[in-house]
Amino acid sequence: MTEPARKSILLVEDEENLHDALRLNLELENYQVTSAYDGNQALKAISDEYFDLVILDVMLPGIDGISVAETIRVQHNPVPILILSARNSSADRILGLKKGADDYLNKPFNLEELLLRVQKLIEKNERLQERNAVPNRYSFGKNIIDFRAQEAFNKKNERIRLSKKESMLLKLLIENKNEVVKREKILQTVWGYHVYPTTRTIDNFILNFRKYFEEDSRNPRHFHSVRGVGYKYTE
Ligand code: CA
16 A cells, blocks of 8 residues: 545535635645535535545535435445534434434534544544454455465365455455445545546456355355445455
C-alpha cells in the first residue's frame, strides 16, 4: 500500500453559506468532500460513491435528513452518519438516532466540535473495520489463502498464484463477510481513486474466484454477485 487514501465525506446541507464554510474547513483538515444540497442528491451520491462519513442536515428540500439516514440503513450501508439538527428537540435527536444516525449536533454548533466529532466517528469506524481484519492465512471450505505469499490452495491442494489485485479483493470481501461490498468501494479500495475500470472487470475477478474455490462454480457458495449493488462473500 502507498500512502493512505484521504477520507471521504459526503456533506449534505442546503444552506449555502454554511455548506461552503463547512466544506472549506473539512478540506483544510485534508478530507475529500462531496457536496449535496438536498435529499435526492444525497441518496444519488451514496449509491454512486463510497464515503467514510456522512454529515447530514435534517431540514432539507424534498427528502428530509431523517429519511435519508433511514434509506442508507435500509440499504445495509454502515457508513457513520452525523446529523445536524436545527431544531433543539430531543424527539428529533432520538428519531435521528433510531433511524440510524451515529451522532448529532444541534445548530448553531461550534466548528471545532464538529471537526472533533467527525474525526472521532471516522476513527471509530476504522477501528471497527480493523477488528474484522483477516489473518494472513485464512481458510474456508477446503481452501486456504495465504495473503502474505499471495497464493492459495484449493480443495485438491493445487497451488494457485494470486495477483496483487486478486489478493486485495479477496481480503476486502472476506473482511466484510456476509455483507454486500458495493462496487464503488471495491473500485476505490482495489483500483484506487480515478482509475475506475468497468464493473465487468470485477465480474471477471469473481468468476476466477469461483473457478479457484467453489465446488460448483455455477452454484457458488462463497462468492456472490448482488445485481446492481456489489458482491458478497459467505463462509
Ligand atoms: Ca437545512
